[in-house]
Amino acid sequence: MKKIGCIGCGNMGGALASAIAKTNNFLYVTDTDTKKAEALAERLSASVLPVEALVEQCDMVLLGVKPQGLAALAKEIAPIVEKRGKAITLVSMCAGVKLEKLQALFGKDAKIIRIMPNTPAAVGEGMILYVPGAACEQADTDLFLEALAPAGKLSLIAEDKIDAASAVSGCGPAFAYMFAQGLAEGGVLCGLSHADALAFAAQTMLGAGKMLLEGMGHPEALKDAVCSPGGSTIEGVKVLEDAALRGALIEAVEAAYLRTKELGKS
Numbered sequence: 001m002k003k004i005g006c007i008g009c010g011n012m013g014g015a016l017a018s019a020i021a022k023t024n025n026f027l028y029v030t031d032t033d034t035k036k037a038e039a040l041a042e043r044l045s046a047s048v049l050p051v052e053a054l055v056e057q058c059d060m061v062l063l064g065v066k067p068q069g070l071a072a073l074a075k076e077i078a079p080i081v082e083k084r085g086k087a088i089t090l091v092s093m094c095a096g097v098k099l100e101k102l103q104a105l106f107g108k109d110a111k112i113i114r115i116m117p118n119t120p121a122a123v124g125e126g127m128i129l130y131v132p133g134a135a136c137e138q139a140d141t142d143l144f145l146e147a148l149a150p151a152g153k154l155s156l157i158a159e160d161k162i163d164a165a166s167a168v169s170g171c172g173p174a175f176a177y178m179f180a181q182g183l184a185e186g187g188v189l190c191g192l193s194h195a196d197a198l199a200f201a202a203q204t205m206l207g208a209g210k211m212l213l214e215g216m217g218h219p220e221a222l223k224d225a226v227c228s229p230g231g232s233t234i235e236g237v238k239v240l241e242d243a244a245l246r247g248a249l250i251e252a253v254e255a256a257y258l259r260t261k262e263l264g265k266s
Helices: 013-019 033-043 053-058 066-086 100-106 119-124 138-149 159-168 172-190 195-212 219-226 232-240 245-264
Strands: 002-009 028-030 060-061 091-092 111-116 126-132 151-157
Touching: 002 013, 002 053, 002 066, 013 028, 013 033, 013 060, 013 119, 013 138, 028 033, 028 053, 053 066, 053 119, 060 138, 066 100, 091 138, 100 111, 111 159, 111 245, 119 126, 126 138, 126 159, 138 151, 159 172, 159 245, 172 195, 172 245, 195 219, 232 245
Parallel strands: 002 028, 002 060, 060 091, 091 111, 126 151
Antiparallel strands: 111 126
């Protein structure tokens, strides 16, 4: 079994490590916050290694650092990556950082896969966008797909579309949680307990999402099917339309996309 390492044990790095740990017993983690790395390793039955040792030993290494910290990390490990050659594949989840820049930082011959995941990967329902670099071979992509399979759905995408897609899937959970919270608080206003209202909201979002994924109709048609003439739902829909909910969501995705592009330039 291949050895897999994760540099960075934050929310996203931890989520992917949690998924990988379900099928791989040779998982290694590291973080500038030693206590965070140790806590994650204990939870996943993984091992903690210094960053240099992790890169020296692992077949695939996930880079779970912020774009602002990528240059410093590259300065530290690029010589090791170059020395190991084809024996190591890097998987970058740095928002906005293109393969071209990653190759410049880690070496033109470095095997790199650029990904944009989301936090639901921690429960096996993630959306992982990926694009392999030119130096990657099929075996490298196969290892990546096998290791991340427990995280959820993996989708190959053109690199010029990955930032836009991640503004939907990568940032989308935050927007969805805000929507769920609003639904729940509306239920509390109407007399429900917060626990019940939140459970009802979450299950409703899960069911609605499944109907979309199973091709049961266009969102507009599915929405209309719930709106009886003169009924309760259409009254609520009118309020949301008056508040420009859809327009706000469109602007939120666009703002996230533009910020991602900015981060890639840092």
